[in-house]
Amino acid sequence: MGKKILIVDDEPSIIVPLQFLMEQNGYDTMVAFSGEEAMESILADPPDLILLDIMLPIIDGFEVCQRVRERSELDHVRIIMITAMGSEANIAKGLALGADAYITKPFSNAAVVEKVRELLKQKDETK
Amino acid sequence: MKRSNIFWLFAVASAAFTVLVVASLAFLFWQQLPPTEKDLVARLAHDYIGYIFSAAVFLLAGLGFALDWLxxxxxxxxxxxxxxxxxxxxxxxxxxxxxxxxxxxxxxxxIINESADQYEYLNSQLNTEIERARADADEEKNILAAVMAELPEGVLICNKDGRILLYNKRARRYLVGEIGSIESSDVSPGRFIGLGRSVFGVIDKHLIVHALDEIARKLKSEDADIASYFVTMGADQRLLRVEAVPLLDHRRQFTGFVLIFRDITRQMESGSRLNVLLRSLGRGTRASLASIRAAIEAIIEYPNMDSGKLQKFKEIIHSETITIGRIIDDATSSHFINLRSYWPLTQMSGRDMLAATARKAEEILGIDILTEAADEDLWLKVDSYSIISALTFLQKQLIEVTGSHRLIYKMAREGRFACFDIIWEGKPVRPETLRKWEEQPVAVDRQALSSTLKEIIEQHAAEIWSHAYKDRQKAYLRLLFPVAESVENGRIRNLTILPKSRPEFFDFDLFSQPGQRPELDQHLLPELTYTVFDTETTGLDPQGGDEILSIGAVRIVNNRILREECFDQLVDPRRRIPEESIRIHGILPEMVTGQPPIEKALPSFLQFSEDTILVAHNAAFDMRMLQLKEELSGVRFSNPVLDTMLLSAVVQPGQKDHDMEGIAARLGISIVGRHTALGDALVTAEIFLKLIPLLKKQGIATLGQARSASRKTYYARLKY
Known part of the structure; x- marks a missing residue:
């Protein structure tokens, strides 16, 4: 069975290509359009990796990240933060709150796939 | 008692005494007579009683007329x-x-009139000399005043108690708008600026106290730039950047401060538009470009994808290019103004910021702070007042949530950022709790800023979050600030020390002006600050429903009428204005239409007259008018009151006429604008100033003495 990736963004126009990209690379995908939806999905069926946008309404990506990191049973979940803000303070905050990597929009598909592969590989190694 | 009454009491007593003496003598004489002579005298008296009585009456009447003539x-x-x-x-x-x-x-x-002619002549000669000398001095003053008026900055000088000694027109315009009355449409309690007034009436006291604290610290550490900076909202939504500079006397004792105002509204508007533009362009286009790029790369990379998917990706590319176009359109036509996002910041060392934050937390929240040393060369760009208030607010919330009263501060550099950590033992703050705090206006110690925590953090381009340390024993709340890379060495404000002699151009006697407190009664009359006022009304019966139509007032400071600082407000009486009253005051119904009602006008007048003695002619009437509106307006005038009508009766008890015209004529005051509230207030003010030296000659020098002498006069018994 392939690894599960949760894609969280409130913009369908980015979810569709990301989902396609992940599926083409052999991953199973789930999608969520808000922070709340993401939390529900994570708790119901923890993914191996989350592609997490920061700018979400109400519960933002930082908060989702923080809530995931508060639960030890979700320690194995890798988080890549994706944002259009691109400020250094944002990146510092995301990493401090437990994100494993950070990608700024617009990104190259290859870089995302590379980052996902790298993190999931590390995960396998640390098992 | 009036002198004529004393005299007639004396006359009646004299007559009674004379009658008593004559009657006693007659009685003694009668006792010594033998019976036969008694009979004779009785017969004579009986026969001639008419003559005897007439003689006595004529004698007494003659005496009375003589006394009256005398x-x-x-x-x-x-x-x-x-x-x-x-x-x-x-x-x-x-x-x-x-x-x-x-x-x-x-x-x-x-003889006295001739001497008066001579005296007047000599006096006018002397006055001419004085005037000539003063004209020279005035010219210098005028040059300075003109320079002050034309300065591109607002300037305001205060003594150490915050009483205003000097201000220029621009400062007034910035802080209170154009002078005049409150606007009729949206009446809020007015802000007033004036000599001898407290500056705290126009600028939040906490801001100034904060600035003075910072200055005191800089003086102590012999900092090169001695000024403190803050931003405040002035009149008409004007955003003002204020520079506070201390004034020290020749012994280096703090004696007052100068506030210099710059209007930064426009600068902020254009800056913030640019900022918003850049942000929306950046954020929006990045997101859309990401979608387009992801879609195109997928199409190139997977040329064999099914046609449904391909169609979907083409639609994404199409719609996202439209989105980018719209973002650019919106950005270039944007008039969105967010003043808060381009707040002017000044440099502050990390160490100073930790110390100032700790001091405020200990003072206001009563908690123990342990400070771990900050890097020596860590400089931040902050609006120190708002950020320290925000930090205090955060700690207040922290104590409530965590119950921890021992906090540790730590400031360390991480790359281009400075991390200010507040550390406690326990769990981190929940993200949803922190989000709630961020939405709240920052409120500490009964003072609330108009900004929310989130706005203040955005102004500083900072980030905030709470997290646990790895050992899970301790948690921290981190504020991440961009580091200011170099200390600005541009224009700095040096220390101003006053020379030993008094400044030549202005009378700064207000430096020693006493504050307005209950022990006012001990102060000499010329030392005090007065609001001289008058009201025009629909009639003379406050109890019977007559209403105020207009309030006029001027201020007297340091024995001088400040004609520039007047209050002139028409009031909508919400009733008919009787014809006969219009003939007196000339206020027509259409003139009061749209003017504020009394409950809106009085709070503004209360503020104008704050901390002063109220003076009016026949004050009992005006005060009664004000008292009857206490409940409606929620405004109570508790200022001490003096009445020129009573004071005139005190200094000239021999005069019957104590109306305004009579007194003004006797004191040589010309009346202009009689029966307008402001005109009458001005005449009353002039009368009052002339009464002060006359009162002094009668030994009435202090406010307390003037009030008790007034109470004793006959006119004080008038009640409305």
Whole structure:
């Protein structure tokens, strides 16, 4: 069975290509359009990796990240933060709150796939 | 008691005494007579009783007329002569005495009038000399005043208690808008600026206290730039950047401060538009470009994808290019203004910021702070007042949530950022709790800023979050600030020390002006600050439903009428204005339409008259008018009150006429604008200033003495 990736963004126009990209690379995908939806999905069926946008309404990506990191049973979940803000303070905050990597929009598909592969590989190694 | 009453009491007592003496003598005489002579005398008395009675009546009447003649021709004129002579040499040298009386009195009057002519001549000579000398000084003053007025900055100088000693027009315009009355549409309690007034009426006290604290710290550490900076909202939504600079006397003691104002509204508007533009462009286009790029790369990379998917990706590319176009359109036509996002910041060392934050937390929240040393060369760009208030607010919330009263501060550099950590033992703050705090206006110690925590953090381009340390024993709340890379060494404000002698151009006596406190009664009358006011009303019966139509007032500071600082407000009486009253004050119904009602006007007048003594002519009437509106307006005037009508009766008890025209004529004051509230207030103010030296001659020098003398006068019994 392939690894599960949760894609969280409130913009369908980015979810569709990301989902396609992940599926083409052999991953199973789930999608969520808000922070709340993401939390529900994570708790119901923890993914191996989350592609997490920061700018979400109400519960933002930082908060989702923080809530995931508060639960030890979700320690194995890798988080890549994706944002259009691109400020250094944002990146510092995301990493401090437990994100494993950070990608700024617009990104190259290859870089995302590379980052996902790298993190999931590390995960396998640390098992 | 009036002098004529005393005199007639004396006359009646004398007559009674004479009758008593005559009756006693007659009785003794009667006792010594033998019976036969008694019979004879009784018969004689009986036969001639008419003559005897007539003789007694004529004698008493003659005595009475003689006394009346003496009183009218000698005693009354002497009394008036004394009062009017005092007028000539004290306040009105052109006053001449016109009295009816005995030839001797008339001669005396003529001599005094001749002396008055001489005195007036000498006085005018002296005054001309003084005027000439003063003109030279005035010219210098005017040059300075013109320079002050034309300065591109608002300038305001205060003594150490925050009382205003000097301000220029621009400062007034920035802080209170154009002078005048409150606007009729949206009446809020007005802000007033004026000599001797407290600066805290126009600028939040906490801001100034914060600035003065910072200055004191800089003085102690002998900092090169001695000024403190803050931003405040002025009149008409104007955003002002304020520079506070201390004034030290020759012993380096703090004696006052200068506030310099710059209007940064426009600068902020354009800056913030640019900022918003860049942000929306950046954020929006990045997101859309990401979608387009991801879609195109997928199409290139997977040329064999099914046609449904391909179609979907083409639609994404199409719609996202439209989105980018819209973002650019919106950005270039944007008039969205977010003043908060381009807040001017000044440099502060990390160490100072930790110390100032700790001091405030200990002072306001009563908690123990342990500070771990900050890097020596860590400089931040902050608006110190708002950020320290925000940090205090955060700690207040922290204590409530965590119950921890021991906090540790740590400031360390991480790359281009400075991390300010507040650390405690326990769990981190929940993200949803922190989000709630961020939405709240920052409120500490009964003062609330208009900004929310989130806005203040955005102004500083900072980030905030809470997290646990790895050992899970301790948690921290982190504020991540961009580091200011170099200390700005541009324009810095150096220390101003006053010379030992007094400044030449302005009278800074207000430096030693006492604050307005209950012990006011001990102060000399010329030292105090007054609001002289008058009201025009629909009639003279406050109880019977007559209403205020207009309030006019001027201020007296340091024995000088400040004509520039007046209050002139028409009031909508919400009732008919009687024709007969219109003939007196000339206020027509259409003039009060759209004016504020009394409950809106009075709070503004209360603020205008704050910390002053109220003065009015026939104050009992005006005060009654104000008192009847206490409940409706929620405004109570508890200022001490003086009445020029009563004071005039105190200094000139011999005069019957104490109406405004009578007093003004006697004191040599010309009346202009009678029966407008402001006009009458001005005349009353001039009368009051002339009464002060006359009161002093009667030993009435302090406010307390003036008030108790007023109470004793006959007129004080008038009630409305």
């Amino acid at each position: 009183f009218r021709l000698y005693i009354l004129p002497l009394d008036k002569l004394a009062e009017e002579t005092r007028l000539i040499h004290s306040v009105n040298p052109s006053h001449r005495i016109h009295l009816e009386g005995s030839r001797d009195i008339v001669r005396l009057v003529n």
